[in-house]
Amino acid sequence: MKKLILGICFILLSIFTFAQTIKGKVTDAATGSPVNGATIDVEGAGITTTNESGLFYMAVKKGTYTVNITNVGFKKLEEKLSPSSTVAEIKLQRQDLFLQEVEIKAVRASEKSPFTKTNISKKEIEKNNLGQDLPFLLNQSPSVVVNSDAGNGVGYTGIHIRGTDGTRINVTLNGIPYNDAESQGSYFVDLPDFASSLNSVQVQRGVGTSTNGSGAFGATINLSTNEFNDKAYGEINNSFGSFNTWKNTVKAGSGLINDHFTVDARLSRITSDGYIDRASSDLQSLYLSGAYINNKTSVRFNLIKGKEKTYQAWNGVPEALLYTDRTYNSCGTEKPGDPYNNQTDNYWQDHYQLFVNQELSKTWSFNVASFLTRGKGYYEEYKAQQPFENYGLSDTTINGAPVTQTDLVRQRWLDNYFYGQVLSFQHKSAKDEVTIGGGWSEYDGKHYGDVIWAQVGIPKDYRYYNYPAVKRDQNVYVKWLHQLSTNWNLFGDMQYRHVYHRMEGFEDFPEMTISRQFDFFNPKAGISYNRNSYNAYFSFAMAGKEPNRDDFQANPSQQPKREQLQDFELGMEKKSSWFSYGATLYYMNYKDQLVLTGQMNDVGAYVRVNVPNSYRAGIELQGSVVVNNWMNIHANLAFSKNKIKSFNAYFDDYDNSGEWVKQIPKEYKNTDISFSPSIIAGGTINFIPAKFLVISLPAKFVGKQYLDNTQDETRKLSDYYSQNVMATFTIKHLLFSEWNIIGQVNNVFNKRFETNGAAYATMLNGSIQNDNYYFPNAGTNFMVGVNVKL
Incomplete structure (x- = not known):
């Protein structure tokens, strides 16, 4: 445990060795205004997002990198960028389609909302999705503990967030309640490989914002599949x-x-x-x-x-x-x-x-x-x-x-x-x-x-109880x-x-x-x-x-x-x-x-x-x-x-x-x-x-x-x-x-x-x-x- 804490201190306090950097500023081609929250996927280097000024940075080695830029309401753009001291100007063209996921925005906490949250992108989900159930794909999120009946993460699994179990964690699929109405648990085994259809996940810890379905009594997991793909x-x-x-x-x-x-x-x-x-x-x-x-x-x-x-x-x-x-x-x-x-x-x-x-x-x-x-x-x-x-x-x-x-x-x-x-x-x-x-x-x-x-003594297919609710x-x-x-x-x-x-x-x-x-x-x-x-x-x-x-x-x-x-x-x-x-x-x-x-x-x-x-x-x-x-x-x-x-x-x-x-x-x-x-x-x-x-x-x-x-x-x-x-x-x-x-x-x-x-x-x-x-x-x-x- 001491080694683990020392390692984390190193992560938080270490002095960094600075590498070369790809720099860019993403703007709306129609208005010239910065695009905040655009996803920047630098091939072979990682994923980041633009800040409120539309800026992003990524440490890389020498060479030319393929950079994919995506944001809701804009057409996807692929650019070839190399490390440079200057900031690359990137203009996104508006997609003349109504792509706003209103049902997701209604229950999720925005970047400026005063709630504790973790956003997990499609890329992060994909790289870990080898067959284990959804809780195991969230295992690296803060305050998360997972378990598995079968011992290997396949079949019945469970998740605790801040110590609260699945019956107290509100789960929505595209804003629609998923928790079982009576037990209030979420049985992800009933949605096998659902992770392969996800485009994003937000985990809110604590009560979070108002949502649909059973009460969030420790955490909320919002799952989104309603992704727009313009290319076959x-x-x-x-x-x-x-x-x-x-x-x-x-x-x-x-x-x-x-x-x-x-x-x-x-x-x-x-x-x-x-x-x-x-x-x-x-x-x-x-x-x-x-x-x-x-x-x-x-x-x-x-x-x-x-x-x-x-x-x-x-x-x-x-x-x-x-x-x-x-x-x-x-x-x-x-x-x-x-x-x-x-x-x-x-x-x-x-x-x-x-x-x-x-x-x-x-x-x-x-x-x-x-x-x-x-x-x-x-x-x-x-x-x-x-x-x-x-x-x-x-x-x-x-x-x-x-x-x-x-x-x-x-x-x-x-x-x-x-x-x-x-x-x-x-x-x-x-x-x-x-x-x-x-x-x-x-x-x-x-x-x-x-x-x-x-x-003996009981006829076949004998119904011995029936309790509606x-x-x-x-x-x-x-x-x-x-x-x-x-x-x-x-x-x-x-x-x-x-x-x-x-x-x-x-x-x-x-x-x-x-x-x-x-x-x-x-x-x-x-x-x-x-x-x-x-x-x-x-x-x-x-x-x-x-x-x-x-x-x-x-x-x-x-x-x-x-x-x-x-x-x-x-x-x-x-x-x-x-x-x-x-x-x-x-x-x-x-x-x-x-x-x-x-x-x-x-x-x-x-x-x-x-x-x-x-x-x-x-x-x-x-x-x-x-x-x-x-x-x-x-x-x-x-x-x-x-x-x-x-x-x-x-x-x-x-x-x-x-x-x-x-x-x-x-x-x-x-x-x-x-x-x-x-x-x-x-x-x-x-x-x-x-x-x-x-x-x-x-x-x-x-x-x-x-x-x-x-x-x-x-x-x-x-x-x-x-x-x-x-x-x-x-x-x-x-x-x-x-x-x-x-x-x-x-x-x-x-x-x-x-x-x-x-x-x-x-x-x-x-x-x-x-x-x-x-x-x-x-x-x-x-x-x-x-x-x-x-």
Whole structure:
């Protein structure tokens, strides 16, 4: 750890060896005004953006470089530039088409907004996309920790940002809500290889700006695919690696047809055996997007289809086997003999998205997006010695002897429709940007279970439960960014959100019907200062969040309350051609946060309980430096305290229990929130020995995390350091337009570490006993990819 901190200090404080520089100024050919935020892709050297003066700089070696300049609303431009002491003048021609992504601008934080954010470009996504799930492509972002059930990043994966899990991270696809309406989680396994269709990602840490869908209670991830491609293209991407992992992707686009139409398509498949025993994945997806665009209107339709089949690896490895049978998987082992071969999770998810963007005047624009998400699937499992009464059936008799239980195979289904609209009006003048937006959605979900086989006593395809649910969500917001002076900007944001949730029965409470509604007022305000590539800001934001479906599965006296969050953010950053650095201080104060305490409800299910006071406080540091023309470094480091001020933990008391397990409460004060490491660091060193070769050394350090909220050292994930190596070899104009050959070795030093786990503590023989489970990460493994642009 000391070496890591010293390395980061070197990154932030080292004295640089200055190289030769390509310099340019990008302006609007029609008006002569500078173009801010244009993407500058210098072949073989890197990617940067123009500043508010339209200027950019890039350290390079001697020679001539191909420079691609892109910006929304302008035609793409390719220039040949060489190092020079003079600034190259580059003029972009206006694209006489309405290309503004209004639906994305409505939910994203702009450069002058006073919120903590990280923008990730298409190029950055592409260079790491060898088949791992989307959270793993975000792993180098500040305060991010990822995990994988299968141990290699394929299949079911998870992400924590500032310690908050996926149920508290708001995710949108082109401004449309993606989180599951009831669990509020985001299951990226249902969108295999979605990264291959992304053109940008913004990660907002903290509450962020108002958005659509479930409450952002720690972070927001905005995903955008609605890219305009004016030239026809085709790509074939193939990867192969450890654990028989394959990724096959075909992409194509028509370019601009008859000056108005575009079509983009992608077909993908990812398969893997997984690192954990039987943790296989078979993932398929389709992306199809068609658009009509003129000078004031754009209409786009997206079809996104995903299909996943994964062998279950949900239980983790028991602590007793962690060092002797590290890939052990208990799923399917209730079947006598060999594990059940179809202990699988199966889900199909289709997204239908229709966007209409309209320029109303030179200062006003409008967007409406209508959507339908159709999801259907089940997980199948072999269960041994199941009592008939658990399935609503009476005991049976065989040869005159009573039989009370049976082995069986069951499927638990989700069958749901999620549909609605989001819309926004946007006004932009010289000093003001105003967004008025909102949306509505309805979730119609069916939860049911079928027994498809039983040894005795249960007919085939017997439906043993059926619990429908409806959830409605409406919100409206107003955002205002006002330029107070040349350097100062004021931001205000107000959102009202209403949620209604009706659930007719639960597995543990089949006769219970819950109807709850929640109203949230979420104000946000801040101020920012921008000058000479400096940006500083302060913001305050409030957020409210309703409980998840599982939280309601309790008797009326234990029904959960809503959660509330107050978020304070103070940040600054500096960007130049040679280096950048930034720091963010944050304090996130929670009221009635829902956490697991070990407490059981009336039927023996563990439930989350509101704790009155808890908080997260920390500092996030970021830095990058161009050391010279063949080496650059990027790093981030976060320190945090994540505390529950006071709560009661409950332990099952097997010393004094009869037919019903009793519980013993124990008070804890000022303990760490589970899965919230106090140190998270990431960094990448890039070597560029030649234009056609980039060697990268991405690394990650995650401090220890506790598996529950008692801060007990016997129930934790140890800290870990993981080092990867990646090499990208680019060949231009050899049979095809471009070849990219990528080799990646993960966990180079073959470290043993675990990224997730669970703990069950009980009272036995007068002391607390641990029953811990862990999800190990794979040892040294590799991926090789060959990407061809036709």
